[in-house]
Amino acid sequence: MGKETVEVRDVPDPTILNSQDAIVRISSTAICGSDLHLYSGFVPTMKKGDVLGHEFMGEVVEVGPDVHRLRVGDRVVVPFPIACGACASCRQGLFSVCENSNPNAAIAEKLMGHSPAGVYGYSHMLGGYPGGQAQYARVPFADVGPLKIESDLPDEKVLFLSDILPTGYMGAEMCDITGGDVVAVWGAGPVGHFAMASALMLGAAKVVAIDRFDYRLAIARENLGVETLNYEQVDVLEALRDLTAGRGPDACIDAVGLEAHSPSAILQAYDRVKQVTRTEPDRPHALREAILACRNGGVVSVIGVYGGFVDKFPMGSVMNRSLTIRTGQCHVHRYMPRLLERIEAGDIDPTCVITHRMSLDDAPDGYLMFRDKLDDCNKVVLTP
Amino acid sequence: MHANSAVTVLRPIDEVYGFWRDFGNFPQFMQHVLEVKVYDDTRSHWRAAGPAGKTVEWDAIVTEERPDELIAWQSAEGADVANRGVVRFSPAPGDRGTEVRVEIEYTPPGGPLGTLVAKLFGEEPQQQVDDDLRRFKQVMEVGEVVRSEGTPDGAHTAGLLEQHPGQPLTEDEARNVRP
Ligand SMILES: NC(=O)c1ccc[n+]([C@@H]2O[C@H](COP(=O)([O-])OP(=O)(O)OC[C@H]3O[C@@H](n4cnc5c(N)ncnc54)[C@H](O)[C@@H]3O)[C@@H](O)[C@H]2O)c1
Ligand SMILES: [Zn+2]
Ligand SMILES: [Zn+2]
Numbered sequence: 001m002g003k004e005t006v007e008v009r010d011v012p013d014p015t016i017l018n019s020q021d022a023i024v025r026i027s028s029t030a031i032c033g034s035d036l037h038l039y040s041g042f043v044p045t046m047k048k049g050d051v052l053g054h055e056f057m058g059e060v061v062e063v064g065p066d067v068h069r070l071r072v073g074d075r076v077v078v079p080f081p082i083a084c085g086a087c088a089s090c091r092q093g094l095f096s097v098c099e100n101s102n103p104n105a106a107i108a109e110k111l112m113g114h115s116p117a118g119v120y121g122y123s124h125m126l127g128g129y130p131g132g133q134a135q136y137a138r139v140p141f142a143d144v145g146p147l148k149i150e151s152d153l154p155d156e157k158v159l160f161l162s163d164i165l166p167t168g169y170m171g172a173e174m175c176d177i178t179g180g181d182v183v184a185v186w187g188a189g190p191v192g193h194f195a196m197a198s199a200l201m202l203g204a205a206k207v208v209a210i211d212r213f214d215y216r217l218a219i220a221r222e223n224l225g226v227e228t229l230n231y232e233q234v235d236v237l238e239a240l241r242d243l244t245a246g247r248g249p250d251a252c253i254d255a256v257g258l259e260a261h262s263p264s265a266i267l268q269a270y271d272r273v274k275q276v277t278r279t280e281p282d283r284p285h286a287l288r289e290a291i292l293a294c295r296n297g298g299v300v301s302v303i304g305v306y307g308g309f310v311d312k313f314p315m316g317s318v319m320n321r322s323l324t325i326r327t328g329q330c331h332v333h334r335y336m337p338r339l340l341e342r343i344e345a346g347d348i349d350p351t352c353v354i355t356h357r358m359s360l361d362d363a364p365d366g367y368l369m370f371r372d373k374l375d376d377c378n379k380v381v382l383t384p
Numbered sequence: 385m386h387a388n389s390a391v392t393v394l395r396p397i398d399e400v401y402g403f404w405r406d407f408g409n410f411p412q413f414m415q416h417v418l419e420v421k422v423y424d425d426t427r428s429h430w431r432a433a434g435p436a437g438k439t440v441e442w443d444a445i446v447t448e449e450r451p452d453e454l455i456a457w458q459s460a461e462g463a464d465v466a467n468r469g470v471v472r473f474s475p476a477p478g479d480r481g482t483e484v485r486v487e488i489e490y491t492p493p494g495g496p497l498g499t500l501v502a503k504l505f506g507e508e509p510q511q512q513v514d515d516d517l518r519r520f521k522q523v524m525e526v527g528e529v530v531r532s533e534g535t536p537d538g539a540h541t542a543g544l545l546e547q548h549p550g551q552p553l554t555e556d557e558a559r560n561v562r563p
Contacts, residue, residue, distance in 0.1 A: 014552040017531040017561065047534075049549030066527070086525045088394045088480060100522045103535040104547075106514060118532065121550065128534015128550045138552070140530070 022142035056132030076146035079332035085144035168194025175251035192255035248295035256286035257304025302327035
């Protein structure tokens with residue numbers, strides 16, 4: 001892994017390093033929008049030779065001496081944040097800010113004040129853990145994270161419990177949806193899709209999807225019956241005001257993150273130059289728009305990933321209009337069991353976001369297609 | 385050289401105090417400490433790893449001790465590295481566990497040994513103490529130091545550049561991991 005290069009390489013098989021580790025033979029793994037931030041070089045502290053991937057599942061092939069709940073042969077989905085289950089944050093269900101799972105916490109503290117949890121395949125600042133776009137992975141705290149799949153649901157139906165389904169769900173849950181709420185979602189990628197599906201499950205009266213790729217908007221429209229806005233064709237703020245008769249959406253979800261694209265050539269150029277010159281690491285177009293669109297007193301829920309700092313942040317709008325901003329890397333562990341039940345009950349079919357199934361050997365092509373949205377690519381699943 | 389650091393541990397104060405008071409536990413969480421021999425209630429012998437395979441040794445004396453509150457120590461005469469320190473324990477507010485605050489002072493001797501000691505405790509003794517307390521918290525809360533392939537010996541912030549890449553260790557590398 002280097003900037004804009006992903007290669008398939010042979011590496012050693014992982015070994016147990018901590019007594020609560022399990023080794024998992026991976027049966028399915030996926031590429032995430034978060035991996036694109038690494039790919040584009042926007043996340044510091046990546047090293048050549050780092051194994052990527054944080055969405056994976058498979059079969060337990062070995063367990064450390066202090067693993068009691070999992071056994072060899074169990075089929076498991078692994079949540080992307082690594083969490084110890086024993087610290088104050090984990091005890092409160094804030095798994096993605098586990099206090100013990102990042103051995104490189106001191107590096108993260110320099111950038112962010114305090115450190116979040118370690119994450120598989122997501123830079124040294126977040127632990128230096130190898131990722132799951134591989135044949136095998138070491139899974140720390142095996143009794144805390146992995147969710148056992150005891151039914152015969154195929155991989156594709158449960159794989160996204162590792163990240164994007166719970167992430168979308170948390171994005172909607174943070175909106176505190178009550179009857180009649182209109183929820184607008186920036187980004188109709190897989191994460192945005194699951195945020196929309198979850199907003200509907202949680203009782204939203206109307207959901208609006210915003211993106212510039214018609215094929216992605218079509219997936220949302222056809223599977224979820226949501227309204228769609230192509231921001232290259234309409235003025236989003238105006239369209240949302242129209243749709244809500246002037247109120248603005250009750251909640252706005254940013255499912256885009258730091259590589260947002262802007263229809264305004266000037267803003268796009270401003271942020272792009274600052275990002276390239278490394279004076280502004282993150283490009284917050286969707287976030288700015290979500291804030292401006294939100295109704296007075298509404299919630300802006302941010303699940304798109306930001307790494308560092310943003311410019312031209314409309315704090316005046318947030319403050320004067322009593323907005324609430326809620327955000328976080330997903331506390332996946334918290335949501336896995338209830339979302340597995342939803343899948344088993346048929347309330348949600350996560351497979352509808354998948355457009356590409358490839359061999360792990362073809363991962364470099366998968367990265368390119370997913371980043372450049374080629375061949376109507378929406379979500380890539382890789383099989384080792 | 386002076387360093388101080390603090391950490392909150394989600395364990396009862398008597399347990400946290402007791403673990404610290406049992407100096408034989410120190411090699412579990414202090415990067416450089418290889419071995420601690422406890423002679424009696426107040427005296428112990430410490431051996432720590434230095435650069436180039438050298439070790440430094442000293443006897444330590446507990447100078448003050450208040451259960452669940454405080455332990456102060458200082459090295460006895462003849463120490464390779466004179467050092468003294470105090471650790472304070474207090475209940476964290478609400479049900480947040482125990483606050484642990486450490487202050488350490490090293491007096492590096494002059495001459496070549498002084499240089500060696502400066503290296504041993506790193507350019508940043510502060511970072512060293514921070515890392516050690518992070519590892520202490522891990523040992524108390526999860527039972528052992530947490531390892532990644534990038535930092536197989538656990539929290540050790542010095543030198544991101546020297547970190548192992550985030551990929552599995554070879555058999556040789558895995559054998560060399562500090563137990
Ligand atoms: N919070 C978490 O725990 C978590 C977990 C997984 C992913 N994420 C983040 O969620 C985001 C989306 O992930 P994904 O896998 O769906 O990625 P993706 O790249 O497939 O989707 C992003 C979508 O946003 C659209 N977009 C770009 N600029 C926009 C703008 N100004 N307005 C509206 N839409 C815009 C793109 O066209 C694209 O369709 C990423 O930032 C990812 O890092 C967060
Ligand atoms: Zn992800
Ligand atoms: Zn934890």
